[in-house]
Every structure is written in C-alpha cells, then in structure tokens.
Amino acid sequence: MKNAYDKTMTGLLLFGSLLTLALLAYAAYDENLGADWYHHQSDYRCQLFARAATDRERQTAERFDVRQKQLYLPALGRIDRCITCHVGVEDPSMKNxxxxxxSHPGDIMANHPKEQFGCTICHLGQGRANTETDAHGHVPHWPDPMLATEELDRSCAKCHTQGPLPGVPRYNEAIALFHEKACVSxxxxxxxxxxxxxxxxxxxxVDHGDMPKKEWHFKHLKDPKSVVEASEMPDLNLSDEEATALTFLMMSLTGEPIPTEYLSNPKPKPIEMRMMDPMAAKGHVGSQVCIGCHQGLHPDAVDGWRKSPMSSTYERLKNEPTKDNCLACHTTGFNPETGHYSEEGVGCEGCHGPGAVAVKFVLAGQVDKHKEAIRLNPDSTLVCVRCHNPHVPVGVHANHYRKQPPRSGQAGG
Amino acid sequence: MAYSAGRQFLSNLKNVPRNLRDSVMRHGRPTSDRARTQTVVQNFFLHIHPSRVHNHTLKWTTTMGLGIMTTALFLILTVTGILLMVYYKPSVATAFDSIKDIHFVVPTGRMMRNVHRWAAHGMVVMVMMHMARAFYTSAYKRPREFNWVLGMMLFVLTLGLSFTGYLLPWDQLAFWAVTIGSSIAGSPSEVTDAFGITQSFDPGGRIRELLLGAHYIGEEALIRFYTLHIMVLPIALSVILGVHFWRIRKDGGLARPASADPPITQDGLKPGEAPDKTFGLMAVVRERTPATDQAIENTSPAWPRLFRVEAALTVLVLLITVVLSIWLDAPLKELANPEVPENPAKAPWYFLGLQELVSYSAFMGGMVIPGIVVVGLALIPYLDREDEDVGIWFSGRQGRRIATASTVYGIVLSVGILAFTVKFKWLGEWDWVRNLIGEVPPIVITLFNPGTVFVLAAAAWSIGLLRVTNSTRMAAIGLFTCFLVCFVIMTYFATFLRGPNWDFYWSQADWPVIEH
Known part of the structure; x- marks a missing residue:
C-alpha cells in the first residue's frame, strides 16, 4: 500500500505544482504581453519609429511607454481607459x-480636451475596461453600451442645455421645439x-415596463393618454418629425449629474421659481406656464401671439438708454413703484391679467373657475388702450415717451 | 591571533547555511524516525499534527482528503482575500468601481478575484461533503462528539463568510441576493404579523436591523458585512478550526474501525503498547501510550507521508481553482440599483433550497426548518450513542442498504412534493378549501406547507427505521440521507427551474423576455 500510495501523492504534488505554475505563467502572459492593448501599443510604437524623420521624432518614439493609460476625471466621476488602445487619438499623423x-475625426477635441472630458461622457461604453468587448460595453450587464456614430449627438444635450449648436441639426431642432413648447412650465x-x-x-x-423607452416617449409625445391613461398633459399636436425630435431629446436626459463648469451655459436664465408651488403663487406666473397647456389646446392662438409684435416688443427697446420709461407697455406685470416686472415683452398676462389665481383653479381641477378668473370681457377695449393709446400714434410714440421724466411712464393714462 | 581569528571568520562564513538551518530546525535531517518525530514536535507550524499517523488515516477511502481540501481552500481564500483587500473599497460609492478596477487593471486582480470566488464556492461544497463523510463513517461517535459540534460551527461560519462576501461587489446580483437573505432573517415577522402584534413585538424586524444596520441595504449594511467578512468570521473560523484540529489529536486521531489494528494481545494491550509506562502529558490523549523505543505497528511518521498528502491535496485544489479561474470569470452584474429588482432575485446557491422553502413560508422555511436541521445535526452524536462500527462507511452492509433506500425515498419525497406544489399550488389557492373555510389564515400556511410536510415525512421515515432496525444509527442514516438528498434536489430545482416571480420553468430559455 505504502509505495503506490506515496508515489501517487508525490506525482500529484509534482505535476500539480508544475501545472499550476504553468497556468499561472500563462495567466500572467495573457494579462500583459498577450493582451490586445499591448499589441496595439507596440504597433503604434513601431509606426512612430517608422515615420520618425527627425531626431526629435525618434526621441518621442523612444520615450513612448507601452503600458496601460487612463484619463482620470474626478469631476465627472469617471476613469476612461479607452486611450489604452486608442493611443493615437490626438496624433494628427494617425489620421489614416x-x-x-x-486619430479622432473632426475638430471636436479642440473644444473638448480629453484630459477634461475623457471619452465615455459622449461615447458611453465602459471606460474602466481595457478589452474591446468590455470597453465598448456590448456585454451582458453593462447598461450603457457605446453609442453608434449616428446616435452620438444624443450626448450633446448633457452639457449644452440651451442651444443652438453648429453642426448638430437634430439637437438644434429638438432644443428649439423644446423651448417653443415650453415643456419646463x-x-x-x-x-x-x-x-x-x-x-x-x-x-x-425611467423604465416603462415592457415597452422600449424610445417607443414609449414617441407615443407619449404624440398622444400622452395612449401610454398614461390618467395623463393630464395636453395633446401637443406634434407631427411625427417633431415627436421624433423631442423623443431624441428625452433620450438624452440621463439625469447624470454634470458639474456646473461643464455646462454650456452655467447660469441658465432662471425660470419663474414661483411655479415650484403654484398654490402659493401670487400675481403673475409668466407666459411659459400658460403656454404649457394652451399650446396644445389651441396652438393657433398661441402661435399667433408668438408671431405678433407683442411677444417680442421688449427686444426692440432693450438698448434704449431711457428704456425705464417704456417698461410699462413693453413688459408684463410692471410695478411702477418698484420698477420690477415679471416678463419681458407682452405675454399672456399682459392682457389677461395676473394668472396665479387661475392656475390654482386649474391645478385643483376647477376648469370653470379657471376660465372665469382669466376671461377677458370681449366688449372691453380698455385692456388694449392701456398701451395702445389712440392719442399717441405708433410712429411718433417713441420720441414722445423719451421726453417723459424718468420712470413716470404710465402710458395711455 | 589575528590570523587564526580571520580563519575562524572564514570558516564561520562557510558554515552560515548549516548553522542557520540547525538553529532554526533544532534537529538534524528527518532521516531517522526519531528525527522525523522531532521535525513535527519541535516545529511551531507542524506541531498541531501528530508525530505519527495511523496507516488507516492515510487510506484514500477513510476521508477522501475532504477535510484537508477544505482547509486548503480556506488558506487560498485567506491569501487571495488579503490581496483583494488591498484594492477593494468598502463603500457604496466606490465598491463596484473598485471591483471593476480589480478585474481590469490591478495586476493579477482578475485571477485573484476569480480564485477567491471559486475557492469560496468550493469551500461550501467541501465542508458539506466533509460533514457527510464524517457522518457516514460514524466519525462523530464517542469520544469525538464535540469535534462534530465544532464542525457544525465551522459549517455555519463558512456559510456566514460566503454570504457576507456575496454583498461586497455591490452589483445587482449581490444586492438582491442579500435582500433575499436578509428578509429570511426578518421572517419571524410572518408569525407576529399573523397575531397582529408586529407593531409592539417585532423580533424579525430587529434581527434584520441588527444585520443591516438600517431598514434597507446601504452603506451601513455594506460596512457590517465587510467587517464580518474580513475580520470577525475569519478570526472565529480560524480559532475554531485550530480547536477542531487539536481535538482530532486529543480524541485519538481519526476514527478507525477496530479491524484497522491487529487483534488485542492476551494482556489486553495492542502490540507495541507499553504495559504500564505512561507519560503524564500523553495521558490526556485517549489512547494507550505507545512504547517509546519502537514504532507502533500500522503507523507511519507524519513526516513525510501525511505532509506529502496535505501538500499534494492543497496543490490539487489550487490547480482546480486556477483552471476554473482562467476560463470562468466571477460574475459581476450591473451596479446595485435598489429601484430595479432582479427578477427572479435569487439568494446564493447554497441558500436556494431554503429560498424554495421560504417561498412557501418565510418563517418556517427560513428559520424553523434550518434551525431544526442545524440543531438536529449538532445533536446527532448525543442522540445516537451506539459505539459499534466506528470508522466504517455506513456502519456496514445494513447501513448501505438503508442509505440507498433513503436516497430513493428522499428523491421520491422531494420530487413528489415539488411536483405537487408546482402542479396544484397549496392550500391558499385551492377552491374547495376556500369554499369550505373561506380565506386560509396565514398561520395555517406557516404551520402546514410543503416544507413542513417534507420534514414530517422525513421524520416518519426515520422513526419507521428506528422501529424496524432497532438502531438509532440506522434511523440517523435514514434522516441524514433524506435531508442531504432533499438539499441537493431543492438546490437544483431552485437554481435551474425557478424563473421570474418564482414561477416554474423547464429551462431558462422559456423565461419571459423583459425589455428595458
């Protein structure tokens, strides 16, 4: 018994150890010299040498270190190791x-240096990975695979919240529509x-059950009630193209926190914060709030106002030195005592009066009272002549009011 | 003088290796039996071993090396675990990313994590097989009762270590497996709910809170699991493991049948035993003192035979884990997201049998039945005190027949109950029951569900064996085999045949596809 048993054990010990060592050596090779990134970087180094014409270029090639590289982006909470393989991304000579x-196509890297932005903030994918399949993210259990080139513009809206942006038509169309429909109201x-x-x-x-998100957003924008039965969102009367554009924008709203310094417009124009609690709002609420619903309910009226001089009437005098005299008629909700106003240009409340009470009613579901609170007496022209003074014709009114003492401008009497 | 001191120095220099070795080893090369004994006895690391080991112990069929392999896996886990600790960051914000980094860029990190993972699964398997071996060879019998209890503690600690380690990657798999596991811990609420006293008396909630440090799985739970995983449980396991080994020696080596030794001589002594000369120190070992001047028959010096086996089996399990690790990566799903439940959310595989029972009744399946099993297992040596046939697999031919019959009975029983439950559901969904008594009270389901039916049927089988064979050992073999078979079948069933919403599916290919 002793000999056969001991021989087996000795054999197991010997061959087991050798095999384990061999496998560990293989694993070490596979992780370093055998890794794909190692081949890519060696290839790059060779190309640098092959192209080197001057001493300096040869030195650059010699200094090139074949090892894993990463972009550490603490502000974005990311580490991007894409440049471990894409090592020539900023080397113009690698264009072909x-x-x-x-090298990276286009000139976008000029405004988006890789040390500040990295790669995955735009391209998505798995920045920490260093093998092609893992990094490109087309693997199970990675939620954000790399965007296809034609989908890349989705990422612009992460930081460019205002628009327009040269060379990104789909984004521009979407963002214009977004502002026009006053979604944020x-x-x-x-x-x-x-x-x-x-x-x-x-x-x-946001997950929408079994329906793919893109499809859900499109349906929702075309007809909110088709996917959310109890939806109170008005039908926006969007064409298929418009719904597609807004769907594209919705799909770019990832909710990922972007540091302020990365935003295209770090201090966006504040939207009436009173809307945060409409029930507590007093006085004026701003046209955006009205448009939010009424764009969908009667778009002709809203578009008519938009195209009329009233909506842009502030624009014409914003460079006037004595513009304070004009604010009563060129803004909405002007308070002659404080000189403050709620909105530039003559918005909905310019004629219909402060909307806070009406908003409270509609949010409480009391549509009749909402209408009552905001309705204009169709017979009354008083609301018009408040500004459209029949005694001061349009052609001469500018000179007329410039002569008025500062800030007394109660136009029209 | 100077000349002679210089020569002396050169000679010292030449003898450094030998003198260094002698000062460390304190004895010569292990070429004689005496030196071999000293090698063991005088070495801090080896002296937990006996200096001589019985030949029966070294036989492959005695232990199959399961205990050694379990220990080897624990060593591998300790080493790889410490290496992983260097890079792992136990915080909700960084844990997942640090695992990604370990996988992708930390030198040998992927290998270390894979080996750790496979060794952990292996250790759970090995510790169970080791327990089954000890049971079937009657190794728990007098004087080894308490070492069996220590073994049970090690078994529970191993499961605890494995379970606490499960949360650390902080991915979806980890998060939802631990969600299941921790709600099992909170299952006494099922009973307090049934009596409507959860508001004032909620032991389930308290246990869960103690485990998680909060009402949800977050930062507190992660740091608790981490501390348990890297410190509390490993230290406890190491200490008890030490006692476990020490008790092997104090209890007289591994269990072996009487036939392993030559027949006792006329004066009641085995050959090689001294008639009356005893060592004071050796007296605490429950064996007769060996004669000091000659080798005992049927034993071999531990050096090198036992150590060679230990080294060879350690290398074997290392080789197996390395092979698995090269080809199969440890899983890492998406970052944990408390708002997107996994469906099905499954506990670690060794708890899946329990999860199946929990799907019938959380309290019965998660607390009472595993409680009965663990306490029942620990009490085996005190309930079955028949001393015959120690060290013989299944205690002989009758035991083998009973084990076979019990395997068949266990298969029929567990497959039958599972099939019945899948096909007909249970009380709460039966129309005729509802027509008869209306809505079934939850406490009835808690007391009477497929899990309790199984336990009762297994107990009945065991009691029947006790009556027929008139042997507690045979009854124990019947019960143990039933539970072992049931554990394997339930684990298989819950792993492969349970799909979304814990519904039954023949294969994962039939699972309904949920698009996101």
Missing amino acids: AQQPLT CHLLRGQGGDAGPEITNAAE
Whole structure:
C-alpha cells in the first residue's frame, strides 16, 4: 500500500505544482504581453519609429511607454481607459491609421480636451475596461453600451442645455421645439421648471415596463393618454418629425449629474421659481406656464401671439438708454413703484391679467373657475388702450415717451 | 591571533547555511524516525499534527482528503482575500468601481478575484461533503462528539463568510441576493404579523436591523458585512478550526474501525503498547501510550507521508481553482440599483433550497426548518450513542442498504412534493378549501406547507427505521440521507427551474423576455 500510495501523492504534488505554475505563467502572459492593448501599443510604437524623420521624432518614439493609460476625471466621476488602445487619438499623423490607432475625426477635441472630458461622457461604453468587448460595453450587464456614430449627438444635450449648436441639426431642432413648447412650465428639468407634471431630468432612465423607452416617449409625445391613461398633459399636436425630435431629446436626459463648469451655459436664465408651488403663487406666473397647456389646446392662438409684435416688443427697446420709461407697455406685470416686472415683452398676462389665481383653479381641477378668473370681457377695449393709446400714434410714440421724466411712464393714462 | 581569528571568520562564513538551518530546525535531517518525530514536535507550524499517523488515516477511502481540501481552500481564500483587500473599497460609492478596477487593471486582480470566488464556492461544497463523510463513517461517535459540534460551527461560519462576501461587489446580483437573505432573517415577522402584534413585538424586524444596520441595504449594511467578512468570521473560523484540529489529536486521531489494528494481545494491550509506562502529558490523549523505543505497528511518521498528502491535496485544489479561474470569470452584474429588482432575485446557491422553502413560508422555511436541521445535526452524536462500527462507511452492509433506500425515498419525497406544489399550488389557492373555510389564515400556511410536510415525512421515515432496525444509527442514516438528498434536489430545482416571480420553468430559455 505504502509505495503506490506515496508515489501517487508525490506525482500529484509534482505535476500539480508544475501545472499550476504553468497556468499561472500563462495567466500572467495573457494579462500583459498577450493582451490586445499591448499589441496595439507596440504597433503604434513601431509606426512612430517608422515615420520618425527627425531626431526629435525618434526621441518621442523612444520615450513612448507601452503600458496601460487612463484619463482620470474626478469631476465627472469617471476613469476612461479607452486611450489604452486608442493611443493615437490626438496624433494628427494617425489620421489614416486603422482602428484603434486612428486619430479622432473632426475638430471636436479642440473644444473638448480629453484630459477634461475623457471619452465615455459622449461615447458611453465602459471606460474602466481595457478589452474591446468590455470597453465598448456590448456585454451582458453593462447598461450603457457605446453609442453608434449616428446616435452620438444624443450626448450633446448633457452639457449644452440651451442651444443652438453648429453642426448638430437634430439637437438644434429638438432644443428649439423644446423651448417653443415650453415643456419646463410643467416639468422640472435640472432643478428648474414647474411641478404640474413629472420631473424629466432623468427621462431617459425611467423604465416603462415592457415597452422600449424610445417607443414609449414617441407615443407619449404624440398622444400622452395612449401610454398614461390618467395623463393630464395636453395633446401637443406634434407631427411625427417633431415627436421624433423631442423623443431624441428625452433620450438624452440621463439625469447624470454634470458639474456646473461643464455646462454650456452655467447660469441658465432662471425660470419663474414661483411655479415650484403654484398654490402659493401670487400675481403673475409668466407666459411659459400658460403656454404649457394652451399650446396644445389651441396652438393657433398661441402661435399667433408668438408671431405678433407683442411677444417680442421688449427686444426692440432693450438698448434704449431711457428704456425705464417704456417698461410699462413693453413688459408684463410692471410695478411702477418698484420698477420690477415679471416678463419681458407682452405675454399672456399682459392682457389677461395676473394668472396665479387661475392656475390654482386649474391645478385643483376647477376648469370653470379657471376660465372665469382669466376671461377677458370681449366688449372691453380698455385692456388694449392701456398701451395702445389712440392719442399717441405708433410712429411718433417713441420720441414722445423719451421726453417723459424718468420712470413716470404710465402710458395711455 | 589575528590570523587564526580571520580563519575562524572564514570558516564561520562557510558554515552560515548549516548553522542557520540547525538553529532554526533544532534537529538534524528527518532521516531517522526519531528525527522525523522531532521535525513535527519541535516545529511551531507542524506541531498541531501528530508525530505519527495511523496507516488507516492515510487510506484514500477513510476521508477522501475532504477535510484537508477544505482547509486548503480556506488558506487560498485567506491569501487571495488579503490581496483583494488591498484594492477593494468598502463603500457604496466606490465598491463596484473598485471591483471593476480589480478585474481590469490591478495586476493579477482578475485571477485573484476569480480564485477567491471559486475557492469560496468550493469551500461550501467541501465542508458539506466533509460533514457527510464524517457522518457516514460514524466519525462523530464517542469520544469525538464535540469535534462534530465544532464542525457544525465551522459549517455555519463558512456559510456566514460566503454570504457576507456575496454583498461586497455591490452589483445587482449581490444586492438582491442579500435582500433575499436578509428578509429570511426578518421572517419571524410572518408569525407576529399573523397575531397582529408586529407593531409592539417585532423580533424579525430587529434581527434584520441588527444585520443591516438600517431598514434597507446601504452603506451601513455594506460596512457590517465587510467587517464580518474580513475580520470577525475569519478570526472565529480560524480559532475554531485550530480547536477542531487539536481535538482530532486529543480524541485519538481519526476514527478507525477496530479491524484497522491487529487483534488485542492476551494482556489486553495492542502490540507495541507499553504495559504500564505512561507519560503524564500523553495521558490526556485517549489512547494507550505507545512504547517509546519502537514504532507502533500500522503507523507511519507524519513526516513525510501525511505532509506529502496535505501538500499534494492543497496543490490539487489550487490547480482546480486556477483552471476554473482562467476560463470562468466571477460574475459581476450591473451596479446595485435598489429601484430595479432582479427578477427572479435569487439568494446564493447554497441558500436556494431554503429560498424554495421560504417561498412557501418565510418563517418556517427560513428559520424553523434550518434551525431544526442545524440543531438536529449538532445533536446527532448525543442522540445516537451506539459505539459499534466506528470508522466504517455506513456502519456496514445494513447501513448501505438503508442509505440507498433513503436516497430513493428522499428523491421520491422531494420530487413528489415539488411536483405537487408546482402542479396544484397549496392550500391558499385551492377552491374547495376556500369554499369550505373561506380565506386560509396565514398561520395555517406557516404551520402546514410543503416544507413542513417534507420534514414530517422525513421524520416518519426515520422513526419507521428506528422501529424496524432497532438502531438509532440506522434511523440517523435514514434522516441524514433524506435531508442531504432533499438539499441537493431543492438546490437544483431552485437554481435551474425557478424563473421570474418564482414561477416554474423547464429551462431558462422559456423565461419571459423583459425589455428595458
């Protein structure tokens, strides 16, 4: 018994140890010299040498260290190791090289230095990974695979919250529509906007059961009640193209916190914060609030106002030195005692009167009282002649009011 | 003088290796039996071993090396665990990313994590197989009762270590598995709910709170699990493991049948035993003192035979974990998201049998039945005190037949109960019951569900064996086998045949697809 048994054990010990060592050596090779990134970087180094014409270029090639590289982006909470393979991303001479060594196309890197932005903030994918499949994120259990080139513009809206942006037509169309439809009058976006509807800061992340998100947003924008039965959102009468554009924008709202210094417009124009609590609002609420619903209810009237001189009447005098004299008629909700106003230009409340009470009614579901509170007497022209003074014709009114003493301008009497 | 001191120095220099070795070893090369004994006895690390080991112990069929392999896995886990600790950051914000970094860029990190994972699963398997081996060879019998109890503690600690480690990656798998596990801990609420006293008396909630440090799984739970995983449980396990080994020696080595030794001589002594000469120190060992001047028959010096086996089996399990680790990565799902439940959310595999029972009744399946099993197992040596046939697999032919019959009975029983439950559901969903008594009170389900039916049927089988064979050992074999078979079947069933909403599916391919 002794000999066979001991021999087996000795054999197991010997061959087991050798095999384990061999496998560990293989694993070490596989992790370093055998790794894909190692081949890519060696290839890049060779190309640097092959191209080096001057001494300086040869020194650059010699100094190139074949090792894993990463972009550490604490502000964005990311570590991007993409440049471990895409090592020529900023090297203009690699323009015609094969992937992964090719340089970044376009001039976008000029405004978006990789040390500040990294890669995955725009491209998505798994920045921490260092193998192609893992890094590109087309693997199970990675929620954000790399965006296809034609989908890349989705990322612009992460930081460019205002628009327009040269060379990104789909984004421009979407953002213009977004402002036109005044979505933020009801929906909170990045801490600003109304609360009549759900917050949309992370609209792209919200799950909608079995329906793919893109499809859900499109249906929802075309006809809110088709996907949310109890939806109070008005039908926006969007064309298919418009709904597609807004869907694209919704899909870009990932809710990912972006540091202020990365935003295109670090201090966006404050939207009436009184809308945060409409029940506590007093006086004027701003046209955006009205448009939020009425754009969908009777778009002709709203578009008519938009195209009329009233909506842009402030624009014409904003450079006037004596503009304080004009504010009573060129703004909405002007308070002659304080000189403050609620909105530039003549908005909804310029004629219909302060809307806070009416908003309270409609949010409480009392549509009749809402109408009553805001209705204009169709026979009354008093509201018009408040500004449209029949005794001061349009052509001469500017000179007339410039001569008035400062800030006394109660136009029209 | 100077010349001679210089020569002396050169000679000292030449002898450094030998003198260094002698000062460390305190004895010569282990070429004689005496030196071999000293090698063990005088070495801090080896002296937990006996200096001589019985040949029966070294036989492959005695232990199959399961205990050694379990210990080897624990060593591998300790080493890889310490290496992982260097890079792992136990905080909700960083844990997941640090695992990603370990996987992708930490030198050998992926290998270390994979080995750790596979060794952990292996240790759970090995510790169970080791327990089954000890049971079936009657190794728990007098004087080894308490070492069996220590073994049970080690078993529970191993599960605890594995379970606490499960949360640390902070991915969806971890988060939801621990959600299931911790709600099992909170299952006494089912009973207090049934009596409507949870408001004032909520032991389930308290246990869960103690485990998680909060009402949800977050930062507090992670740091608790981490502390348990890297410090409390490993230290407890190491200490008890030490006692476990020490008791092997104090209890007279591994259990072996009487036939392993030559027949007792006329004066009641085995050959090689001294008639009356005893060592004071050796007296605490429950064996007759060996004669001091000659080797005992049927024993071999531990050096090198036992150590060679230990080294060879350690290398074997290392080799297996390395092979698995090269080809199969430890899973890492999405970052934990408390708002997106996994469906199905499954506990770690060794708790899946329990989860199946929990799906019938959380309290019965999660607390009472495992409680009965653990306490019942620990009490086996005190309930079955038949001393015959120690060290013989299944205690002989009758035991083998009973184990076979019990395997068949266990398979029929657990498959039958599972099939019945899948096909017909249970009390609460039966129309005729509802027509008869209306809504079934939850406490009735708690007391009478497929889990309790199984336990009762297994107990009945065991009591039947006790009557027929008139042997507690045979009754114990029947019960143990039933539970072992049931554990394997339930684990398989819950792992592979339970899908979303804990519904039954023949294969994962039939699971309904949920798009996100």
